[in-house]
Amino acid sequence: MSIDSNTEAFAPVSPATGATGPHDVLIVGAGFAGLAAAKAAASGGLRTLVVDSKPRIGARPHTSGILVEEAFQALRPPDHLVRRVGKVRLTGPDRNIREFEQTNYGFYTTDVTGLLQWMAREAQGAGAEIRVNAPFARGVDNGDLIEALIGPQLVRARFLFGADGAKSPVARNFKLGLNEKFLLGIEREYSDxxxxxxxxxxxxxDNRIAPGYIGWAAAHPRGAQVGLAVNAPHRPRIEALKSEAEALFRLKPADEYERRSGLIPCGGLVHPWAKGRVLLLGDAAGMVSPLTAGGIRTALDFGRLAGEALVAHLRHNGPAPALALRKALPRFGVLRHGLRWLADLPPPNWLLQMAVSSAPAVTAARRIFFSRRPR
Ligand SMILES: Cc1cc2nc3c(=O)[nH]c(=O)nc-3n(C[C@H](O)[C@H](O)[C@H](O)COP(=O)(O)OP(=O)(O)OC[C@H]3O[C@@H](n4cnc5c(N)ncnc54)[C@H](O)[C@@H]3O)c2cc1C
Structure with missing residues (x-):
């Protein structure tokens, strides 16, 4: 049964059918965090409903979808959706090149839309119900149950997970913490x-093209991607990077098939990230590394843990999920926040050049981007 074409399984229910539920958990957002939570919750026997405002799971993704080794190991997706990348070629402002290679650690480029659809099928196979074209509009925690308006329909649930991204409407509605600091990411996809x-x-x-962060290019299972992120208020010079990458790698402008962009929270965990029966997951909770701007791994890990904690609570009298999850909250540490602060300045190109040319800085970069790391 296909997630994107099966309107019967994923269409919103009309208001004429009245309220639905109570579900054990209503998950708002069918991204990495929401789908990981849904699979874990449904596998533990919970009545799980996932809603997403998009018309199709994984449509117009706001991510490059590059998995670090740990995320790949956690997901183990089918081969056709991923491509292993074992080496990093770092190009500094003067266009000199440094290379890293790590045999036991890799990155994985992905067909992101296909990957999210596969995750949705996994969650559905475990028993979760998934609805698209189903936006969370508002909700209230009445003590015993959450009541939420999903499109025109009233949905009741014992818990609500807000896995609805960097500008979480759930966080705003329930007066939870909001992300305030962002990088802006922009990417172009090529079919060849x-x-x-x-x-x-x-x-x-190079801070002429990506002040405060980096630019990147890689082959992925559907072609190639070229992107960059910058810190506000700098302008992303995607056209400059695109021209350079097209010349360097013989990418054809006519092969460009998709444009992606989005905000990447980089201020760390929001406070509070949970209140009563409502918990935030993934980007909604600010669970993104302030330094690497990678959020997929934490979204997957924390989503799964949240689903499992809810199963333990509702099925086995375990502690309230927010309490159980406190120890598992991602900690990005003073070093990562400090380096983010430094990158925000942003450093001039002569300093970046010095860093790229200095052995200790390259060793540090290798450790940050290319080795197993704690959450
Ligand atoms: C350009 C860019 C490139 C990136 N590249 C990488 C990378 O290569 N590797 C990496 O690890 N991280 C990357 N990140 C970060 C990473 O994409 C995120 O951390 C990750 O996708 C977070 O997953 P999530 O499930 O929390 O949120 P999202 O993936 O944002 O999912 C949120 C979902 O909620 C839905 N939603 C929103 N509002 C509502 C509503 N009102 N009702 C119902 N549904 C709603 C959305 O439609 C969406 O499907 C990138 C980010 C950007 C912007």
Missing amino acids: PGRLDPDYLHVFL
């Missing part, structure tokens, strides 16, 4: 990878 070597993740460090 040209001469882009699929073994490499190409990283560009």
Whole structure:
């Protein structure tokens, strides 16, 4: 049964059918966090409803979808949805190149839409109900139950997980913490990878094109991607990077098939991230590394843990999920926040050049981006 074409399974219910529920958990957002939570909750026997405002799971993704090794190991997606990248080629402002290779650690580029649809089918296979075209409009925690308006329909649930992204409407509605600090990411997708070597993740460090962060290019299962992120208020110079990448890797402008962009929270965990029967997961909770801007791994890990904690609570008299999850909250540490602060300045190109040319800085970069790390 296909997630994107099966309107019967995923259409919103008309208001004429009245209220639905109570579900054990209503999950708002069918992204990485929401679908990981849904699979865990439904596998533990909970009545699980996932709603997403998009017309199709994984439509117009706001992510490059590159998985770090730990995220790949946690998901183990089908081969056709991922491509392993074992080496990083770092290009500094003067266009000199440094290379890293790690045999036991890799990145994985993905067909993101296909990956999210596969995750949705997994959650559905475990028993979760998934509805698209189903936006969360508002909700109230009445003590015993959450009542939420999903499109025109009233949905009742014992718990609500807000996995609805960086600008979470759930967080706003329930007066939970909001993300306030962001990077802006922009990416172009090509259907043909040209001469882009699929073994490499190409990283560009140059504050003329990506002040405060990096640019990147890589082959993925459907072609290739070229993107960058910048910190506000700088403008992303995607056209400059695109021209450079098209010339370097013989990518054809006519092969561009998709444009992606989105906000990446980089201020760390929001406070509070949970209140009463409502918990935030993934980007909604600010669970993104302030330094690497990677959020998929934490979204997957914390989503699964939240689903499991709810099963333990509702089925086995375990502690309230927010309490049980406190120890599992991702901690990004003073070093990562400090380096984020430094990157925000942003450093001038001569300093970036010095960093790219200095052995200790390259070793540090290798450790941050290319080794197993705690959450
Ligand atoms: C351009 C860009 C590139 C990135 N690249 C990477 C990368 O390569 N690797 C990495 O690890 N991280 C990357 N990140 C970060 C990563 O994408 C996020 O951390 C991750 O997707 C978070 O997953 P999530 O499930 O919390 O939220 P999202 O993936 O944002 O999912 C939220 C879902 O909620 C839905 N939603 C929103 N509002 C409502 C509503 N009112 N009602 C119902 N549904 C709603 C949305 O439609 C969406 O499907 C990138 C981010 C950006 C912007």
